[in-house]
Each structure stands twice: as structure tokens, then as C-alpha cells.
Amino acid sequence: MKNIAFGQYYPARSPLHRLDPRVKIILTILYIVCSFLCKNVWSFALLAISSIMLIILGRVPFKIILGGLRPVLIVLIFTSIINVFWTKGEILLLEWRFIHIYLEGIFSAIFIIVRISSLIIGTGMLLTYTTTPIALTDALEDVLSPLKKVKVPVHDFAMMMTIALRFIPTLVEETDKIMTAQKARGADFSNGNIIDRVKALIPIIIPLFVSAFSRAGDLATAMECRCYQGGEGRTRLHVRHMRFKDFIPLVLIVVFGTGLVLLNIFAPGFTMS
Amino acid sequence: MSRIELIDIEYYHGKDTPYEIHALKNINIAIPEGQITGIIGHTGSGKSTLVQLFNGILKSHSGKVMIDSEDIWQKPKQIKRFRYKVGLVMQYPEYQLFEDTVYKDIAYGPKNMGLSEEEIDNRVREAAAFAGLDAELLERSPFDLSGGQKRRAAIAGIIAMRPDVLVLDEPAAGLDPRGRDSIFNNIREYQKTLNTTVIIVSHSMEDMARLCDSLIVMHDGEIAMTGSCDEVFSKADELVKMGLDIxxxxxxxxxxxxxxxxxxxxxxxxxxxxxxxxxxxxxxxxxxx
Amino acid sequence: MEEAFIKIENVSYMYEENDGFAKIDRYAVKNVSLEIKEGEFVAVLGHNGSGKSTLAKLINMIYTPTSGKIYIKGRDITDENMSDEDIMGLRKTVGMVFQNPDNQLVATIVEDDVAFGPENLGIPSEEIRKRVDDALADVGMTKYANHEPHRLSGGQKQRIAIAGIIAMLPECIIFDESTAMLDPVGRKEVMESIIKLNREKNITVLMITHYMEEAALADRVVVIDDGRIISDGKPIEVFKKEKELRDCGLSVPQCTELVHCLSENGFDIKGECVDVVSCANMIFEALNL
Known part of the structure; x- marks a missing residue:
């Protein structure tokens, strides 16, 4: 139970793992924007290639990526079907009773699939697979720090995230212990109807809450004893300085976006309707 | 005669994951009936895992757990029967308390057994007495009790199921000397009065020496020694080598x-x-x- | 005479207790006076609920005394008009390590947790780096700098908690039953760290405990029962009064008890002992007829 993996972080040594997490957050946002810039067959092809390159760069096995796509599979299939059957165009491929399938429909289905998968692969490869949750939290605090000026409690949110991440394994372990203790008293979590099962959860949820609250109280006291007073006047052990090479990916993504726009304009091909 | 018998047990934590640990290796033991048996070993020696096999909370990857000469996993659907037969008090059992009164909490186990109201009432009162819990505390909320009283309420919750075998994992952990002595006295009283089988897991040698009739020493997932206290403590050098405090x-x-x-x-x-x-x-x- | 590092003057602390029927005011600490010198290693011994933990929390300003004064380095900490900065300064001077190792670590990486205190104090990052490295070395946890706390043993977590306090460069550390939830190995690790800090860094240590063997390692033992100090002196002097200790729910180390029993049985043993080596020596001499 101690070894539960939370988040999707995949430990590996790769250029993407080494990249400054703040840069990765900005890259992700820009990559999402880029995926919406695509208009025709050539720009979508470039987007698909870029996704594959990201996977290779991040050294995350394809199997894991496919696993990550599984939850959206139904959405993908559903939207492609709608696109195939309902898009009207000029080149009719098949006509049978009320069903008309146009080449344009096939292409829009492919475009949708490429766009959604690229979105998922992009955020996965740039953020969740290659950045530990804690690095992500720290980076978010940095990226959002301009909002502190308008009184958004960025530091407090980041602190809450950190504490949540710290205590998830502890609470999971605790849930396991409580379940075992109640099972030893004859609790049954797997049989009976819905009402029985919900009832069976009470002996777990109550002790879990009681313990979580007492932990929270203890932690607050301990933090106070370690002079915690909120974000004001705090320094950091790890100060990340942006180096020259951290800007290269930012330049690359701008080039990439420009490339997509140029392909949209100058390369003729099927355009998304 | 022995109530619990383990034959060729192998158990792995996180089987078939990169974190796989061979937690119990080739365990063959028989727990003597009507005695207090102590299981000692340092943290990670497998002693807590071992006791969770006794009542079928965990299922070994190979080997058999026999209770009263019956394989407990013969009919997996009936495993609950053995949970009532072998009562397990976990480490720091206070966290299992959840009802709004101590009485109801102790009654949780007997209720799951489907007993009559009257029978439950008998058992709750008897169990509270055995665990050294004042009858007037029964109507209080378990969350208002002191640390030592919570521990007793949790132990009573298991005793109320009238198990044939009572297993306690570190029953005195974190208690002060008076609390420790009094819990151990209660356990000994309970064992003597009902002549049941009691198993205690601990790493406190001094407590075990005072309390147990026989000992099982675990080391690295294996049974390192078994025997009476005299026999085990006569091998003090070996115990020290295993990182145990004598x-x-x-x-x-x-x-x-x-x-x-x-x-x-x-x-x-x-x-x-x-x-x-x-x-x-x-x-x-x-x-x- | 040199000024006491911590000076407690006639301090009482009252709290409200609900005994199930009505709310009653109770004294957790009653009219306690105590002086602790700089560099001293003092163990505060008492059973659960004796008021020993309350005393610790009063010194660290988690609680405010109902009456009486507490001075740290001559500064009155019960003064209500203290500024936040003064409070921070005092908390930095007197650090505190708690009982449950899980509930005092904040960060998901060991070194980030140790850095938490210095970060709060606004120390420049190069200086924090140095302090974190030094603190981890002091408790022998350098190897684990990049580990996740939840994968460590209880003793290791507690040493990380200690490192987190040392990194604030305190002059005094209060240990509030910091070993109570650990196994014997973890207890030993933590005790070794505490002794090292006291001897090598001259950090004043106030250790709240109910383990006699640990109290025996201190320079001075203060016994608290029912919110009052009932005994104060060197371990040898305090453990001499075995009966008084037992009356208030405590015990003495086995070897102290052995020596007492032997002298009652007519052995020619005069002194007192709290550790096994001197115990063996004393017995050996008494046997040399």
C-alpha cells in the first residue's frame, strides 16, 4: 500500500523530465493553442508528428500513453461517427438510403481524433508524465505569482496542494488499516445491495474523518512551531533560475505555431469545415 | 492439540509489481491451545502480516491455514466465520471506533454476527468487564475517552465476538507503565477465566517475558525460533544478532x-x-x- | 549565579473537562516552578494525563498559563503584548518535536521538509542549503535527502522532524513524547540523536517521556504527577524512590529494581544504578566476599 502511485508521473531520464517545470506549464498552454490553429490536412499532419516526437523525447512507453487515452476512447469514437455521418461535402463516397458519406466527413473525423489525442498527449508528455506533482505545484505558484498583486492567495493554494500530496499516501494507508480492522469485526464491503454497501462504509468514513481532523490539528501546531506565517517573507530552498537553454523550447513552440499557420495558408489540402 | 496451524505458507507484498517483497517464507507453525503465545520480531520481520493470515484478512500465495483442522479458504464465501473464530485486535486499534456510544461500538461485531439483542447485551457487558472498562463509560461517546480507555473499548469490541482465539498486535504500544501493566493483567485474567488461546505480537521482550507461555521469534519473514520463554531467552546472543532488544x-x-x-x-x-x-x-x- | 535558560514561576493551567454530565474545570498543571539551565538535558517523567505534555506546550506558547510566569532567557513569554516577531523569535529559539512522526512533516521530499523552518524565517537560499545539509548530517539522514517521507520508518521520520528543528538553529529543543510511537530500533536512533545534540551542540533538551530507560540517560529527571512536580534530581536520586514512582503509575528500570531487591535481601549494595553496566559491576563487587 505504501507504493501507490498517485498522479501519472513516469520516472525516466529525458530532456522533457529535465526541463524547468515553469517552462513546461507555458509550453503546455501554447501547445493547446497550437492544436486549435490547425485547419487543413498538412497542419494536422504536423500536429500528429509533433505529438509522436514528444512521446519519443519524453521516453514514456507507448503502452502507457495508450492507457492514458483509454478513458477518452468513447468520446473519440462518438465524435468521429457523428463527423463521418453528418458532415456534408462535395466528394460523395457512399450513398445508401439516407446515409451519405463524404470524403470531407472522413477527414473531419480524423482531424478531431488527431486534435483530441494531441491535446492529451501534449499535456501528458509536457506535464503530468514528466513532472512530479510537487514540482508542478511549485511551478504553478511561480507562474501564477503575478496574481498575488491582485490579492489572489496563490501561496496558500500551493501550500494546500503540497500538504494534500504529502498526506494522500498516509491517508490511503490509514483507510487500508481501518478497513482491515472493521473486516476483523465482520464488516462486509463487497456483498449486499447498494444501501447495505453504503452503510458498510460508515465504519470507515467516520474514523477516517476523525483521524484526518486530528492530524490536521497536529500539523497546524507543528507548522506554527516552525514559524510558519503564510507566504509573506518566505524564502525558498530551491530557487530556479531561468537559463538560456530554458528559452529554446519556447522559441521552438512559437516556430511550430507559425509553421502551422503558414501551412494553413499556403499548403492546399482538405480543410476542416 | 492446536487451534491454528500454518502449513508451508508463502506470502508476498505487492505480488507481480516492481515492489514485490517476499514477506513470509516457508512458515510452518502450530499455535498451542489454551496458552498465551508471543510473537516477537523487529519491524518488518513479518509478524503483523502473519497474524492477518490467521483470520483470513490476508490470503497466502501458497500453503494452508488450518483452524480446528479445517482449511479456512476451503469455502472462500464463508471466510467471515473464521473472522469471528479468530478475533484480531490491530495495532493502535483506537481508530476503529466509530459509533456514537461505546456500547454501540462494542456491539458492532456481535451485530454483524446476527445475534439477538439480548445476547448482544450480555456480550457487550462481559467484554467491557474483561477489557477493564467501567460500565458507566458504555453510554459515553468513544471520542471523549482517554487514550487508554479507547484502547480498552477497541479490545472489548473484539472480545465481544467471543472468539476462540484472541490475537492482539502490540496491545500496549504507546501506553505508560501503569496502562501497560493493567492491560496485560486484563489479558491474563481473560485468558485464565475462559481458558482460551491468546496470541500477542510485540517487540517488547520484557513484557513478553512476563506474560507468555511460549514464544515464536520471527526474523526476515521466517520463523527463527520457537519454544518456551526459558528456551528462547537462553539464546540471548542470537536474539541480539537479529536486532532484538533483550x-x-x-x-x-x-x-x-x-x-x-x-x-x-x-x-x-x-x-x-x-x-x-x-x-x-x-x-x-x-x-x- | 547564572541566569536560568527557562524559568517557570508558579505556573498553573486550567482546562475544561466534560465528564459526561457537566463541565468541570481541572488543573492540568498546578503551581509548578522549575528552572532549566543552558545546556542541560532534563527528562520530564509522568504517566499519561499527568500534565507533562501540557507543561511542554506552555513553554512553547501553544498554551497560555492560567496564572504564573514563564521566562525564556529572561524574557517573559506570558506577556500578552508580545509582537509576532518576538513570538517567532522565541519559537525559533525553543523548537519542538512532537509525538506522531506523520503529523509534523509538511513536504513530500525530505530536504524540502527540513528547509520548511528556515524558509519561514526568510533565510537566503544558499544559507538554507547549508543548514539543511548540516541538519541532515547531524541526525545521520544525509542519504535520504531526496526520499519521500512516507516511505521511511518511524524512527527515520522522527529524525527528519528533528533535523527540521535543528535547521532553525534553536538553543533548546522540547521533545514531547517523541519516542512513544516508535519501535525499539527507532527509539534508539532518536535517543542517540538527542544525546548527540545535547553533548556536541550544547542544545538544551527538555524531553517529555514515560520510558524509564530513556529518562535514565538524562542529566536530570523531573517527575510530574497530577500536575505537580513530585521529584527532581539526578536519575540515580530519583529512581531511588522506587515506591513513590510506582505509586504514581511509573516504574523504574529493571536493573534499578534488581539492585533494590538485592539490597533488601541483605546484599552489601550501597549505591544506586540506572544502567546495565554499573548494575553488573555493583553485583560483581557485592558477590566478592
């Missing part, structure tokens, strides 16, 4: 034997030491005269 008295006796005094092995209580030293002085005096 009673202070045993240490003093070891030091005396290093100084050239002929000390018999297996002295681990103050009373034994005083007896031995008195007889030693007597024989020395006689030799002088």
Missing part, C-alpha cells in the same frame, strides 16, 4: 558471565535474578567456611 536483566547476566561468574542461561526477570544471586552467594559463603 531484557535488561538478561544483559546484566551476560555481563556477569563475561566477568567469570557461572550464570545459567535463560534468566530474564528480576525475581529469577534475585533467586539465582541469593543461591550463588549462599554457595560462595559455604565454600569460604
Amino acid at each position: 531484557p535488561q536483566i538478561t544483559k546484566v547476566m551476560q555481563l556477569l558471565s563475561e566477568k567469570g561468574i557461572d550464570v545459567p542461561k535463560g534468566i530474564y526477570t528480576v525475581e529469577q535474578a534475585v533467586e539465582f544471586l541469593k543461591s550463588l552467594r549462599k554457595s560462595k559463603k559455604e565454600a569460604l567456611q
Whole structure:
């Protein structure tokens, strides 16, 4: 139970793992924007290639990526079907009773699939697979720090995230212990109807809450004893300085976006309707 | 005769994951009936895993757990029957309390067994008495009790199921000397009165020496030693090698034997030491005269 | 005479207790006076609920005394008009390590947790780096700098908690039953760290405990029962009064008990002992007729 993996972080040594997490957050946002810039067959092809390159760069096995796509599979299939059957165009491929399938429909289905998968692969490869949750939290605090000026409690949110991440394994372990203790008293979590099962959860949820609250109280006291007073006047052990090479990916993504726009304009091909 | 028997047990934590740990290796033991058996070993030696096999909370990857000569996993659907037969009090059991009164909480187990109201009432009161819990506390909220009282309420919750075998994992952890002594006295009383089988897991050698009739020593997922307290503590050197703490008295006796005094092995209580030293002085005096 | 590092003057602390029927005011600490010198290693011994933990929390300003004064380095900490900065300064001077190792670590990486205190104090990052490295080395946890706390043993977590306090460069550390939830190995690790800090860094240590063997390692033992100090002196002097200790729910180390029993049985043993080596020596001499 101690070894539960939370988040999707995949430990590996790769250029993407080494990249400054703040840069990765900005890259992700820009990559999402880029995926919406695509208009025709050539720009979508470039987007698909870029996704594959990201996977290779991040050294995350394809199997894991496919696993990550599984939850959206139904959405993908559903939207492609709608696109195939309902898009009207000029080149009719098949006509049978009320069903008309146009080449344009096939292409829009492919475009949708490429766009959604690229979105998922992009955020996965740039953020969740290659950045530990804690690095992500720290980076978010940095990226959002301009909002502190308008009184958004960025530091407090980041602190809450950190504490949540710290205590998830502890609470999971605790849930396991409580379940075992109640099972030893004859609790049954797997049989009976819905009402029985919900009832069976009470002996777990109550002790879990009681313990979580007492932990929270203890932690607050301990933090106070370690002079915690909120974000004001705090320094950091790890100060990340942006180096020259951290800007290269930012330049690359701008080039990439420009490339997509140029392909949209100058390369003729099927355009998304 | 023994109530619990383990045959060729192998158990892995996180089987078929990169974190796989071989937690129990080739375990073959029989727990003697009507006695207090102690299981000792340091953290990670597998002792807590072992006791969770007794009542089918965990299922071993190979081997058999027999209770009253019956394989507990013969009919997996009936595993609950064995959870009532072998009552398990977990480490720091306070966190299992959840009802709004102590009474209801102790009644949780018996209720799951489907007993009648009257029977439940009998059992709750009997269990509270055995666990040393004042009857007037029964109507209080378990969350208002002191640490020691919560522990007792949790133990009563298991005793109320009237198990044939009572297993306690570190029942005195975190308690002060008075609390420790009194919990152990309650356990001994309980065992004597009902003549049941009791198994206690602990790493406190001094407590185990006082309480247990026989000991099982675990090391690295294996059974390292079994026998009476005298037999086990006579191998003090081996215990130390396994990273276990031996009673202070045993240490003093070891030091005396290093100084050239002929000390018999297996002295681990103050009373034994005083007896031995008195007889030693007597024989020395006689030799002088 | 040199000024006391911590000076407690006639301090009482009252709290409200609900005994199930009505709310009653109770004294957790009653009219306690105590002086602790700089560099001293003091153990505060008492059973659960004796008021020993309350005393610790009063010194660290988690609680405010109902009456009486507490001075740290001559500064009155019960003064209500203290500024936040003064409070921070005092908390930095007197650090506190708690009982449950899980509930005092904040960060998901060991070194980030140790850095938490210095970060709060606004120390420049190069200086934090140095302090974190030094603190981890002091408790022998350098190897684990990049580990996740939840994968460590209880003793290791507690040493990380200690490192987190040392990194604030305190002059005094209060240990509030910091070993109560650990196994014998973890207890030993933590005790070794505490002794090292006291001896090598001259950090004043106030250790709240109910383990006699640990109290025996201190320079001075203060016994608290029912919110009052009932005994104060060197471990040897305090453990001499075995009966009084037992009356208030405590015990004495096995070897102290052995020596007492032997002298009652007519052995020629005069002194007192709290550790196995001197115990063995004393017995050896008494046997040399």
C-alpha cells in the first residue's frame, strides 16, 4: 500500500523530465493553442508528428500513453461517427438510403481524433508524465505569482496542494488499516445491495474523518512551531533560475505555431469545415 | 492439540509489481491451545502480516491455514466465520471506533454476527468487564475517552465476538507503565477465566517475558525460533544478532558471565535474578567456611 | 549565579473537562516552578494525563498559563503584548518535536521538509542549503535527502522532524513524547540523536517521556504527577524512590529494581544504578566476599 502511485508521473531520464517545470506549464498552454490553429490536412499532419516526437523525447512507453487515452476512447469514437455521418461535402463516397458519406466527413473525423489525442498527449508528455506533482505545484505558484498583486492567495493554494500530496499516501494507508480492522469485526464491503454497501462504509468514513481532523490539528501546531506565517517573507530552498537553454523550447513552440499557420495558408489540402 | 496451524505458507507484498517483497517464507507453525503465545520480531520481520493470515484478512500465495483442522479458504464465501473464530485486535486499534456510544461500538461485531439483542447485551457487558472498562463509560461517546480507555473499548469490541482465539498486535504500544501493566493483567485474567488461546505480537521482550507461555521469534519473514520463554531467552546472543532488544536483566547476566561468574542461561526477570544471586552467594559463603 | 535558560514561576493551567454530565474545570498543571539551565538535558517523567505534555506546550506558547510566569532567557513569554516577531523569535529559539512522526512533516521530499523552518524565517537560499545539509548530517539522514517521507520508518521520520528543528538553529529543543510511537530500533536512533545534540551542540533538551530507560540517560529527571512536580534530581536520586514512582503509575528500570531487591535481601549494595553496566559491576563487587 505504501507504493501507490498517485498522479501519472513516469520516472525516466529525458530532456522533457529535465526541463524547468515553469517552462513546461507555458509550453503546455501554447501547445493547446497550437492544436486549435490547425485547419487543413498538412497542419494536422504536423500536429500528429509533433505529438509522436514528444512521446519519443519524453521516453514514456507507448503502452502507457495508450492507457492514458483509454478513458477518452468513447468520446473519440462518438465524435468521429457523428463527423463521418453528418458532415456534408462535395466528394460523395457512399450513398445508401439516407446515409451519405463524404470524403470531407472522413477527414473531419480524423482531424478531431488527431486534435483530441494531441491535446492529451501534449499535456501528458509536457506535464503530468514528466513532472512530479510537487514540482508542478511549485511551478504553478511561480507562474501564477503575478496574481498575488491582485490579492489572489496563490501561496496558500500551493501550500494546500503540497500538504494534500504529502498526506494522500498516509491517508490511503490509514483507510487500508481501518478497513482491515472493521473486516476483523465482520464488516462486509463487497456483498449486499447498494444501501447495505453504503452503510458498510460508515465504519470507515467516520474514523477516517476523525483521524484526518486530528492530524490536521497536529500539523497546524507543528507548522506554527516552525514559524510558519503564510507566504509573506518566505524564502525558498530551491530557487530556479531561468537559463538560456530554458528559452529554446519556447522559441521552438512559437516556430511550430507559425509553421502551422503558414501551412494553413499556403499548403492546399482538405480543410476542416 | 492446536487451534491454528500454518502449513508451508508463502506470502508476498505487492505480488507481480516492481515492489514485490517476499514477506513470509516457508512458515510452518502450530499455535498451542489454551496458552498465551508471543510473537516477537523487529519491524518488518513479518509478524503483523502473519497474524492477518490467521483470520483470513490476508490470503497466502501458497500453503494452508488450518483452524480446528479445517482449511479456512476451503469455502472462500464463508471466510467471515473464521473472522469471528479468530478475533484480531490491530495495532493502535483506537481508530476503529466509530459509533456514537461505546456500547454501540462494542456491539458492532456481535451485530454483524446476527445475534439477538439480548445476547448482544450480555456480550457487550462481559467484554467491557474483561477489557477493564467501567460500565458507566458504555453510554459515553468513544471520542471523549482517554487514550487508554479507547484502547480498552477497541479490545472489548473484539472480545465481544467471543472468539476462540484472541490475537492482539502490540496491545500496549504507546501506553505508560501503569496502562501497560493493567492491560496485560486484563489479558491474563481473560485468558485464565475462559481458558482460551491468546496470541500477542510485540517487540517488547520484557513484557513478553512476563506474560507468555511460549514464544515464536520471527526474523526476515521466517520463523527463527520457537519454544518456551526459558528456551528462547537462553539464546540471548542470537536474539541480539537479529536486532532484538533483550531484557535488561538478561544483559546484566551476560555481563556477569563475561566477568567469570557461572550464570545459567535463560534468566530474564528480576525475581529469577534475585533467586539465582541469593543461591550463588549462599554457595560462595559455604565454600569460604 | 547564572541566569536560568527557562524559568517557570508558579505556573498553573486550567482546562475544561466534560465528564459526561457537566463541565468541570481541572488543573492540568498546578503551581509548578522549575528552572532549566543552558545546556542541560532534563527528562520530564509522568504517566499519561499527568500534565507533562501540557507543561511542554506552555513553554512553547501553544498554551497560555492560567496564572504564573514563564521566562525564556529572561524574557517573559506570558506577556500578552508580545509582537509576532518576538513570538517567532522565541519559537525559533525553543523548537519542538512532537509525538506522531506523520503529523509534523509538511513536504513530500525530505530536504524540502527540513528547509520548511528556515524558509519561514526568510533565510537566503544558499544559507538554507547549508543548514539543511548540516541538519541532515547531524541526525545521520544525509542519504535520504531526496526520499519521500512516507516511505521511511518511524524512527527515520522522527529524525527528519528533528533535523527540521535543528535547521532553525534553536538553543533548546522540547521533545514531547517523541519516542512513544516508535519501535525499539527507532527509539534508539532518536535517543542517540538527542544525546548527540545535547553533548556536541550544547542544545538544551527538555524531553517529555514515560520510558524509564530513556529518562535514565538524562542529566536530570523531573517527575510530574497530577500536575505537580513530585521529584527532581539526578536519575540515580530519583529512581531511588522506587515506591513513590510506582505509586504514581511509573516504574523504574529493571536493573534499578534488581539492585533494590538485592539490597533488601541483605546484599552489601550501597549505591544506586540506572544502567546495565554499573548494575553488573555493583553485583560483581557485592558477590566478592
